[in-house]
Amino acid sequence: MEPFTRLDAVAAPMPVPNVDTDQIIPARFLRKSRKDGYGQYLFRDLRFDADGKEKSDFVLNEAPYRGARILVADKNFGCGSSREHAVYALWDYGFRAVIAPSFGDIFFGNSFKNGFLPIVLPVEATAQLRGAIQAKPGARIIVDLAAQQVIGPDGTRHRFEIDAYRKECLLKGLDELDFTLAKRAEIAEFERRLAATTPWL
Amino acid sequence: MAAAPRTLLDKIWERHAVVEREDGRTLLYVDRHLIHDGSRRAFEVLGERGLPVSRPDRTFGTPDHYVPTTSRDIASIDDADRRQMVEAIGRNAAAHGITVFGLDDPRQGIIHVVGPEQGISQPGMVLVCGDSHTSTNGALGALAFGIGASEVSHVLATQTLWQSKPKAMRIAVEGQLVAGVTAKDVILAIIAKIGAGGAVGHAVEYVGSAIRGLSMEGRLTVCNMSIEAGARAGMIAPDDATIAYLEGRPYAPEGAQWEQAVAHWRSLPSDPGARFDREVALDAAEIVPMMTWGTSPEDAAAITGRVPDPAAIADPERRAVMVKALDYMGLTPGMALDGIKVDRVFIGSCTNSRIEDLRLAASIAKGRKVAPTVQAMVVPGSGLVKRQAEEEGLDRIFTEAGFEWRHAGCSMCVGMNGDLVAPGARSASTSNRNFVGRQGPGARTHLVSPAMAAAAAVTGAFTDVRPLLQG
C-alpha cells in the first residue's frame, strides 16, 4: 500500500449530500478488470453523456479542477453499496482524500484499506472549504496526516480526528492483514472457547 | 452489584471480541461469512498472498448478482465478463471447500434470502458478507453487516475483522398497522423520518408491537433497508417467531444442541433499562402505503401525498439537489403521487422476494390484468421460494395476469445481469435503492411494497393499494 503523509493538491467541490457508490461507479463496470484502470469509470454517468461525450457542467470537467486530488463533498458521501470499486475509481482517477461531514460506513472503512483518506470535518468547516475552492477554482488544500490538519487555501487550519492505528497504517503504508495474522494464536484460542460454549455454531 | 443492563448489540459484541486494542478497535470473530458472485476479487487477493481460507466450514455462498433470470444455464450468459463472475464463485468454492449453492441447485438465490432460508443465519451470530444488505440477516437477532472486498479477504484469511463498536440506536414502532400497509412501508417511513444518513455509525435495534407483530419475512424487509438510513446494521431481538422460523431449517442446530441454542437465544434480548445512544419512535397507525419520488430512499412520501416543491426549501444546496432529482425523475412539483404513470414493474430483490411478498402481490394481481402499457416481472428470491410459490399456484396467477415469472437472482434491483429498465422509463420496484441509474442509465425508480407494485402493474399507475385489497 502507498503511504499517505502529506498532500498539497487542487481540490474540487461537490456540494451534494448522499453521493452514493452507484454514482461514484455504476454497477455495470464492477465486472471490469482493475488492470485497465477504474479512473475512466469514476462518476461515469455524471461526467459523460450516453454517447461518451464529456458533460460540460460536471465539476471534474471544468479546466481548473482537472488535476484535483482532493474532493470536498457533503454529508453521507459514499453511502449505498459496499463496492470497494468506488475507492478504486477515486484512486485510479487521482484522488487521494475526500473531506465530508459524514460518510457511508462501509465506504469509510474501505478507504483506509487502499491508502485513501476520508476526512470528517464539521458541516460548517466543510462548507467553508467548499466556498473557498468555488471562489477560487483551482485553489489548493493541504492535508497533513501526521498533524491531523487540513489547511484551506486561505490558511485556515482545521483539525480532524482519526484513530491512531488507522493513522499509523496510512502513514507507513501498512496492511491490517499482516497484523491480524500475527494474532493467529489468540484467534485459535478464541475458537476453542467458542466451540466449548456454543457448540452449535 | 448487579451487572449493568446490556443491549442485544452489547451481548453479541462482547461474546465475539477476540482482541481489544487501546484505540478502541476490536478484533471480532465472525461466525458466518456469506459470499456471492461479486466476491471474486477477495479470492484473488488471497491467491496473491498465498493464504488459505481459514474456515471454509463457516463460509457459505451462492451466485446472485450476475445470474440470468431467464435460464439456469451458465452457458446462456452471453457476456463473457458476467459469465466469468458466476463461474468464479463455483471454482473458488471447489478450490477452498466452501459450500456454494450453484445455479443448478434449487437452493440458489439472493444471498440474503438464502442465508435465513437455510438456517445459516442465526440469533447471536456475527455475520458478514461483502454486500451492504447483509443487515437483512439481523432480523434473526444477529449482528450482521456488509463489508468491502479487502475486508472479505481479511475474513477469508482469518475469520475475524477489525471493527469499532457502532453506537446503539433504538427505533420503536408501536401500534397496529393498517391493512395494506407492509413492512416495506414501515421502513420507508422510518427512512423518510430520519434521513439517508440518519443512522450513520449506529446499529439499529427495531422494537415495538408493530415490529413484533411482523412475520420473519417482514422483519427481514425492515432490517434489509437499515443501510438506506446509513446504519451499519439492523437487528430485531429473537423471540418465539424467530425460534419457530428456524426450527427444522437445514443448517439450524438439532437435538440437544437445539435446546442449548434456544436457551442462549432467549438470553439475547436487550435488558430492561439498557442504554441506547439514540431513540426514535413512530406510530404504526399513522403509516400509510409509501412510495419514493426522488433519487434517495429518504425521498419517500405517502401515496396520498404530492411531489414536494423545491421552492419551499430554504437551504439553496438542498433545493438544488431536489430540483435535480425531480428533473431526473421527470416530475413536476405539486403533482399528486397517486396517478403517476408506470412503464415497468419489478417485484423482487433481497428486500421483497420472499414467499409472503409474492403471496401479497399475487393477491392483488389475482383476476386482474397487467395494464397494456406496463411490462411487469416477478423474480423470486431463491429457487426454493420459486418452488413454493409454484406449489401454491402463485406463478399461474402472475402469468395469467401478464407478469413474467423468472428464475431467482438480484435481477433488476441492480441490473448487473442485464435485466435493465430503459433510459427514461418509470419503474415501480420493490427493491431498496432509487439512486440515479441504479436500474440502468436514465431509469426512474420508485420504491414501493409488493402490494403497491402489483397495484401499479394492474392499474398502469401508482395508486393506493388499499381499495384494491381483496378478500
Ligand code: SF4
Ligand atoms: S437484490 Fe439488490 S440489494 Fe439485494 S443483494 Fe442483490 S443487488 Fe444487492
